[in-house]
Amino acid sequence: MKILHTADxxxxxxxxxxxxxxxxxxxxxxxLDIIEQxxxxxxxxxxxxxxxxxxxxxxxxxxxxxxxxxxTKFQIPMVAISGNHDSPDRLEFGRELFKAQKxxxxxxxxxxxxxxxxxxxxxxxxxxxxxxxxxxDAREFFEDDSIQSHQTAxxxxxxxxxxxxxxxxxxxxxxxxxxxxxxxxxxEERLSMVGGSxxxxxxxxxxxxxxALGHLHQPQRVSSDTIRYSGSILKYSFSEANHKKSITMIDxxxxxxxQLTFIPLTPRRDMKVIAGYFEELMQLDPTEDYLHIQLxxxxxxxxxIGKLRKVFPNILRLERKVQxxxxxxxxxxxxxxxxxxxxxxxxxxxYQEMKGDTIPEERKAYMEKIVQQxxxxxxxx
Numbered sequence: 001m002k003i004l005h006t007a008d009x010x011x012x013x014x015x016x017x018x019x020x021x022x023x024x025x026x027x028x029x030x031x032l033d034i035i036e037q038x039x040x041x042x043x044x045x046x047x048x049x050x051x052x053x054x055x056x057x058x059x060x061x062x063x064x065x066x067x068x069x070x071x072t073k074f075q076i077p078m079v080a081i082s083g084n085h086d087s088p089d090r091l092e093f094g095r096e097l098f099k100a101q102k103x104x105x106x107x108x109x110x111x112x113x114x115x116x117x118x119x120x121x122x123x124x125x126x127x128x129x130x131x132x133x134x135x136x137d138a139r140e141f142f143e144d145d146s147i148q149s150h151q152t153a154x155x156x157x158x159x160x161x162x163x164x165x166x167x168x169x170x171x172x173x174x175x176x177x178x179x180x181x182x183x184x185x186x187x188e189e190r191l192s193m194v195g196g197s198x199x200x201x202x203x204x205x206x207x208x209x210x211x212a213l214g215h216l217h218q219p220q221r222v223s224s225d226t227i228r229y230s231g232s233i234l235k236y237s238f239s240e241a242n243h244k245k246s247i248t249m250i251d252x253x254x255x256x257x258x259q260l261t262f263i264p265l266t267p268r269r270d271m272k273v274i275a276g277y278f279e280e281l282m283q284l285d286p287t288e289d290y291l292h293i294q295l296x297x298x299x300x301x302x303x304x305i306g307k308l309r310k311v312f313p314n315i316l317r318l319e320r321k322v323q324x325x326x327x328x329x330x331x332x333x334x335x336x337x338x339x340x341x342x343x344x345x346x347x348x349x350x351y352q353e354m355k356g357d358t359i360p361e362e363r364k365a366y367m368e369k370i371v372q373q374x375x376x377x378x379x380x381x
Contacts, residue, residue: 001120003172004035005248007046007214008232010085012059014051015236015271016316018290021058026268027233027245028066034247034263035074042118042125043076046214046230047083047132047176053090071101079116081131082107083176083214088131107131109141113160115171122254125170128161128208130154132176132215134375150177150198158204167207170256176214179222182229186239202227209256218243219262226258235271238292238317269314275321278304282311290314294321343371 009028013020035043050059070076080103082088088107095105104116106129115126138153139145142160147153154177165171180199202223205211211227217240219231230248235241244264251259274281275294278301291312295304297320305318341349347367351359359367 001042001118001122001125001170001252002038002040003210003212003250003252004038004040004043005046005212005228005230005250006031006044006233007176007212007230008048008083008217009045009063010048010051010232010234010236011063012051012055013234013236015290018314018316019056019058020234020236021056021062023234023268024059025062027265028062030265031233031247032066032069035070035076038249038263039074040076040249041120042127043070043078044127044172044174044212045078045080046174046212047081048085048214049080049083049091050086052085053087067103071103075102077102077104077118079104079106079127079129079174081105081129081174081176081214084132086132104129109133109137109157111141113157113164115161115165120252123169125172125252126165127172127174130157130173130175136372136376151200154200155204162207170252171208172252173205173208173211175211178215179213179227181222182216183218183220185217185243186237209252210250210258212248219246219248225260228260233265234267238271238273241271241273241292278308281308284311286311288314290316292317292319294319296321343375344368347371 009024011021011024013024049063055063067078070078082091082105086107092105092107095107098105104127108131115128117124117126119125133153135147135149135153138156139147142156144156147156154175158173161171161173177200178198179202181202205227206224209226213222213227213229216229217232217236219229221228228248231243231245232240233245235243235245245267246262246264249261249263251261253259270289271291272289273292273294275296277296281293281295289312291314293308293312293315295301295318305315308318309315344364344367348359348364351363
């Protein structure tokens with residue numbers, strides 16, 4: 001069976017004030033060309049179709065165009081899940097109708113947690129569609145109060161799958177989660193850490209023949225070639241400037257061996273970081289790529305951004321790159337540490353900074369409860 005794995009479209013994304021819909025349409029047309037050339041048996045979309053819970057009209061129209069083309073022109077089955085950026089309730093509108101066009105979409109944990117089974121000449125392949133969930137969703141679904149983290153939630157899901165299915169057959173796990181060991185970038189929204197770490201151990205996925213993941217934007221394997229993030233379709237931050245965006249193609253053999261190939265995606269406008277002196281930069285060939293320019297000049301410059309934009313109209317960020325002081329290094333280290341904190345840990349650090357004392361346990365518990373309620377409300381919206 002030939003499987004196409006993609007994820008993290010983030011339709012409706014705005015980067016540094018620039019609406020990315022035109023760029024997304026350009027690269028999704030490439031995806032349609034790849035589908036026409038490769039003719040996969042199944043298309044997997046592993047979450048974050050949209051960038052926010054209420055996407056703009058243009059993003060909805062683009063998704064509708066792409067999915068309709070796949071369903072009507074190519075008539076290829078699609079399996080998809082919601083990610084942490086998607087609104088489960090809004091995304092699943094028409095879910096039952098979509099099935100008639102072989103578009104299988106899962107946005108919540110639903111009893112009896114059955115996979116989508118698609119046959120090839122060698123027998124069935126079971127696709128387990130597990131959307132992004134909070135630990136509380138799994139706790140309620142399994143009626144198990146011991147589920148307090150993303151790790152224990154996924155353990156319960158995988159255990160249920162193994163108990164109810166013959167793992168000697170071919171199984172593909174489709175998920176949207178943060179696996180321990182995966183490499184992050186700045187454009188990913190940090191998953192909730194209320195009640196525990198968002199990281200999930202890869203060991204529990206060893207019995208699946210392929211694990212198709214979404215959430216991390218860099219195409220990558222995690223501990224195994226068959227446990228893989230396809231990555232986002234475009235670069236969505238300058239931290240991704242060196243990423244090579246692609247589509248993952250999987251040839252699943254009769255015995256369940258996954259043979260992988262990667263088909264590159266070429267953006268209409270690339271996202272690059274360029275460092276240099278002002279006069280040298282002005283001599284470069286013009287480009288419409290999205291740029292972060294680091295100026296090495298130490299003296300005063302008159303309107304550098306205005307002059308540079310005559311050559312590079314899509315400068316999104318301009319900075320003067322100077323020698324970093326020890327204080328700057330310390331501030332940068334503190335910023336990186338805070339980026340790793342959960343919402344509750346950030347408030348705890350803020351409280352200590354303001355009060356000069358650690359937050360009392362009862363106030364800490366109350367704050368965690370409020371954060372959890374806000375996260376659940378955001379997901380509902």
